[in-house]
Amino acid sequence: MADYDEDANRLTIKLVYYGPAMSGKTTNLMQLHEQLRPDMKGELMTLETQGDRTLFFDLLPLGFRAPSGLLVKFKLFTVPGQVAHDGTRKAVLSRADGVVFVADSQRNQVLNNAESFENLAENAARVGLDFDAMPLVVQFNKRDLPDILSEEEIAERWQGAEWPLVFASALSGEGVSETFSQLLEPVYRHMDETYLLNIDHGLDAASFIKGMGV
Amino acid sequence: MDALHFGDAFDRELSLRELLGAFASERLGRHLAALLGDFRLYDEKKQTVLESGSVAADAPTIDVMLDIEPVGCLQASANIEMLKAAADLVAILLQSQMRYHMASRLHEEQVSHDYQRLQQEHAALLKSELKYRTLAAELEARVQEQVEALKTAERQLYQAEKLASVGQLAAGVAHEINNPIGFIRSNLTSASAYVKDISGLRAAIASGDAKKIVAAWNKADMEFLLEDFQSLLQESIVGADRVARIVSDLKGFSSIDQGKEERIDLNESIRTVCNVAGNRIQQKAQLVLDLGELPALQCQPGHINDVLLAMLFNATQAVGEQGEIRISTAVENGDICVRISDNGCGIAQENLSRIFDPFFTTREVGAGTGLGLTVCRDIVRAHGGRIDVESRVGAGTTFTIHLPLKGR
Numbered sequence: 097m098a099d100y101d102e103d104a105n106r107l108t109i110k111l112v113y114y115g116p117a118m119s120g121k122t123t124n125l126m127q128l129h130e131q132l133r134p135d136m137k138g139e140l141m142t143l144e145t146q147g148d149r150t151l152f153f154d155l156l157p158l159g160f161r162a163p164s165g166l167l168v169k170f171k172l173f174t175v176p177g178q179v180a181h182d183g184t185r186k187a188v189l190s191r192a193d194g195v196v197f198v199a200d201s202q203r204n205q206v207l208n209n210a211e212s213f214e215n216l217a218e219n220a221a222r223v224g225l226d227f228d229a230m231p232l233v234v235q236f237n238k239r240d241l242p243d244i245l246s247e248e249e250i251a252e253r254w255q256g257a258e259w260p261l262v263f264a265s266a267l268s269g270e271g272v273s274e275t276f277s278q279l280l281e282p283v284y285r286h287m288d289e290t291y292l293l294n295i296d297h298g299l300d301a302a303s304f305i306k307g308m309g310v
Numbered sequence: 311m312d313a314l315h316f317g318d319a320f321d322r323e324l325s326l327r328e329l330l331g332a333f334a335s336e337r338l339g340r341h342l343a344a345l346l347g348d349f350r351l352y353d354e355k356k357q358t359v360l361e362s363g364s365v366a367a368d369a370p371t372i373d374v375m376l377d378i379e380p381v382g383c384l385q386a387s388a389n390i391e392m393l394k395a396a397a398d399l400v401a402i403l404l405q406s407q408m409r410y411h412m413a414s415r416l417h418e419e420q421v422s423h424d425y426q427r428l429q430q431e432h433a434a435l436l437k438s439e440l441k442y443r444t445l446a447a448e449l450e451a452r453v454q455e456q457v458e459a460l461k462t463a464e465r466q467l468y469q470a471e472k473l474a475s476v477g478q479l480a481a482g483v484a485h486e487i488n489n490p491i492g493f494i495r496s497n498l499t500s501a502s503a504y505v506k507d508i509s510g511l512r513a514a515i516a517s518g519d520a521k522k523i524v525a526a527w528n529k530a531d532m533e534f535l536l537e538d539f540q541s542l543l544q545e546s547i548v549g550a551d552r553v554a555r556i557v558s559d560l561k562g563f564s565s566i567d568q569g570k571e572e573r574i575d576l577n578e579s580i581r582t583v584c585n586v587a588g589n590r591i592q593q594k595a596q597l598v599l600d601l602g603e604l605p606a607l608q609c610q611p612g613h614i615n616d617v618l619l620a621m622l623f624n625a626t627q628a629v630g631e632q633g634e635i636r637i638s639t640a641v642e643n644g645d646i647c648v649r650i651s652d653n654g655c656g657i658a659q660e661n662l663s664r665i666f667d668p669f670f671t672t673r674e675v676g677a678g679t680g681l682g683l684t685v686c687r688d689i690v691r692a693h694g695g696r697i698d699v700e701s702r703v704g705a706g707t708t709f710t711i712h713l714p715l716k717g718r
Contacts, residue, residue, distance in 0.1 A: 101323065104354060106379070108323065117506075143413050152416050156319075157377035167379060173322060181424025184416055187320055208365035 097297035098193050100291060106167040107291060111279065112189055115198035116205065116212040117177030119150065120237040123266040124198060125156045125172055125276070127191035132272050132296035135160040136169075150176045152190050168307065169203040176210065185215070186249030186268045190223040194283040196275055197259075198266075201236045201244035231282035235275045276309045320415035326353040326374070326382040329407045330360070342384075345396050349386035350379055371396045374561055376404050408690075471685050483586065486556050490549035497542040497549075504531075504539050508532075555585070573606040576614070576646055580637055583618045595633035595652070602640040603676050607713060614713075617686045621650045624682065627653030628707060641715070645695065648711040656703040665699065 099108040113121040122142070124268045129140045138157035142150075153176065157167040173192075175185040189195070192201025197216060198208040220227040234257070236250055244252075245261060254261055284293070284304045293299040299307075331337070342349050348363030351374070359382065369387040373380035374397050381404065384397045507530050514526035553657050591597050608636045612664060629652045636651045657665060661672060666687045683697075690697050694714045701707040 106323075110321070141409060143409060153415055155412075158486065159378045169378065173321070187416055187419040188425060190319065204708040253602075260623035274369070 098287060098291070099191075103151075104167070105165060107168055107287070108171060109193045109283065109304045110171050110173065110191060111288065112125055112192040112196045113172070113174040113198055113284070114185075114189065114197075114212070114216050115175075115177060117179075117207040117214075118234055119177060119200040119205070120207075120264075120266040121127055121174040121177065121198045122150055122154050124196070124235070124237075124264075124272050125154050125174055127155055127266055127269045127272040128276060131269060132158060132276075134158045134307060135228065135309075145195060148205060149178065151181070152176065152184060158308060160309075161205045162275070162293065163303075164296065166297045166299075167306075168290075168299070170308070176242070179215075181220070182215070186219045186223055189219050191227070192225065192230070193286065194254075194279045195220075199234060199236050201238045201243055201250070201263075203243050206245070213250045231286060233262060233275055233279045234303045235261050235262045235264050235271065237264045237271075239263050239265050240268060241268070253281055255295075273310050276308075277305055280305050280308060280310070318415075320412050324381075324408060324411060326351075326404070327357075327359050328362050328599075329376070329381070329404045329411070331407065334602040340620075342396060342400075345392060346384075346386035346388040349384065349396075351384050351400070353382040354380070357482050358673055374404065374514070376408065376661060389667065391505060412476065412647075420489060468688075473681060481590075483556060485590075486586075486588075487553055490552045492547040494546045497546045501539060501542055504542075506536050508533060534697070558643060570610070571608060572611055573608050574607075574614075576604050576607050576610050576648065577601040577639055578640065579611060579615055580618060580648070583615055583622060584637075586623050587626075589595060591622065594626055595629045595635050598634060598636045600638040602638070604646055605715060606638055607646055607715065609713070613689045614693070617711065618648070620682045620686050621711075625650055625652040625654065625707070628656075630650045630654065644716060645712040645714050648713070649708055651706060651708040654707055656707055657699070657701040658703055662699065662701060 098110065100106075101108070113124055115121055123144055125140055129137070136157075137161040141155040141157075143154070144155065147162040150188065157169065158172065161167055171186050175181075175188045195216065199205075199214060201211075202292050220230065236245075238244065250261065250263075251275040260270040262271050262275040262278055264275060268271055281301065284301045287293055287304075288301075291297075337360050338652060342351070342360070343362040348361075348365050350358055350361040350365045352358045365385050369385050370390055370393055371383050371385040372390075372393050374382045374384055376480055384400065386393055386396075388396075411481070438652055511523070511526050511532070514522045517523075544620065580599065580601065584591070584599065588597070622637075629635060634653050636649075638648050638649045638651075640649075664685050687692060690711055690713065697713045698710040698712070700710075
């Protein structure tokens with residue numbers, strides 16, 4: 097449910113990084129801030145943290161102009177992972193156009209991942225998102241740590257799920273922009289269907305992704 | 311679905327005017343005027359938000375940025391560096407306002423989420439409270455229902471136990487009656503033959519010949535016949551009386567007059583019960599009655615007879631060969647006490663406290679319902695009394711029935 101403002105000639109697309117506490121959602125955004133080279137890049141806005149933990153959300157604004165002059169503006173959010181902040185999580189997830197689920201690859205985090213994923217599905221339903229149709233990429237982060245689930249184990253467990261799986265080490269930046277571009281593909285398809293990006297604005301999928309400077 | 315309306319969302323796009331809010335005041339205007347001289351701050355739609363004096367239409371203009379795009383413009387006839395710096399200051403102010411706005415909206419969101427959850431919990435609590443209230447109200451009715459069901463079951467069990475003792479009684483009574491009926495019938499057969507013999511004298515008597523009559527009389531051995539005839543009838547009358555007495559005793563056990571209270575002599579009841587059960591007891595044990603003088607007792611005789619019979623049968627089952635059962639009565643402390651003692655096997659200490667419990671029995675399956683003593687205790691309690699028991703294994707058991715003469 098992107099926000100298209102005809103007067104301002106602006107399409108605002110909201111993407112949300114979801115996942116259990118301490119799985120590396122904020123680190124993903126920090127890396128994107130470093131790695132992406134879009135036309136327009138705002139500052140990473142971090143709202144109130146407690147130690148390493150996000151209490152409200154992080155926001156990274158990015159954007160570029162389509163050939164038609166349309167400003168395509170992205171707002172990348174993270175949610176607070178801790179269970180207690182469910183109300184905030186719900187509000188941040190509201191009207192999202194795509195979600196990256198950042199899972200923790202460590203063996204002892206299997207249960208937290210599952211609970212958080214279930215919470216994502218629940219909250220999506222509560223804020224009126226069609227969970228099955230919504231663009232979603234699952235990122236298994238922290239591949240650099242010892243005692244993690246192997247790629248085969250994860251692939252086996254997620255067999256049958258239709259979402260793309262990406263392995264990442266957000267701290268070193270590995271897999272972060274890959275995750276993002278994997279998400280941009282279905283997001284473009286959805287946007288193009290609704291706002292005729294290609295026909296009305298001369299923006300095809302390749303330039304959409306390129307516009308973000310991936 | 312509780313999706314936010316876009317107008318309310320914490321992350322909606324905010325206009326310059328909204329962002330400045332309270333800052334879009336004289337105060338900010340004064341500072342900007344101090345820095346820039348006359349100025350104009352206007353939004354994307356060229357609407358002036360804040361101004362001081364009048365600014366020339368061709369004065370330099372610079373964008374005021376928020377995130378990645380301009381939200382408005384600042385125009386003043388000032389040094390361009392100064393203008394840039396002022397626009398940047400306004401941008402910093404806007405950024406900070408945006409953060410504040412988002413955080414406070416989100417906080418509101420969290421609070422309302424918590425509030426809704428509390429409301430839901432409250433509603434759930436109210437519901438469960440109502441449920442328990444309803445349950446409490448129903449409980450009384452259910453207890454009544456259960457009590458009724460238990461009473462019915464108890465009555466049925468009592469009937470079952472009664473039927474069982476009636477069965478035992480019937481076996482004894484059949485034997486008792488069979489015996490006199492047997493010899494009465496045999497006597498009647500003999501009597502019938504005697505009548506035939508007497509008829510044989512008719513021809514001799516009709517001849518009027520005294521000699522012939524004497525000869526026929528002697529031949530028929532009439533002296534013996536008449537004597538025996540007499541004793542046959544006498545014996546049969548005694549037998550019939552015995553049957554009549556048994557039937558009369560049995561009436562004490564019939565249910566017809568069981569509900570009625572009467573004043574009775576308990577010693578008489580004991581004798582009746584012993585008569586009814588006598589045959590069965592005397593096969594095994596010697597029955598000794600030691601009955602003291604008793605005042606009349608107001609009671610339900612049918613029920614009391616049931617108790618006495620059941621305890622007598624119990625004692626009979628306890629004694630072995632050449633056992634002795636002693637029944638004594640006396641008045642003690644305003645109670646009539648009936649002691650039923652046997653010198654039988656006795657009751658084990660661990661069973662002694664359980665013998666009055668329903669369905670407790672040490673007899674083989676099918677041999678006892680485990681209800682006899684339970685029913686006895688209930689009947690005695692209904693008369694305001696109690697049953698005491700003393701027992702030693704191998705030495706015998708004494709049951710004492712206390713029945714108060716006054717009041718229940």
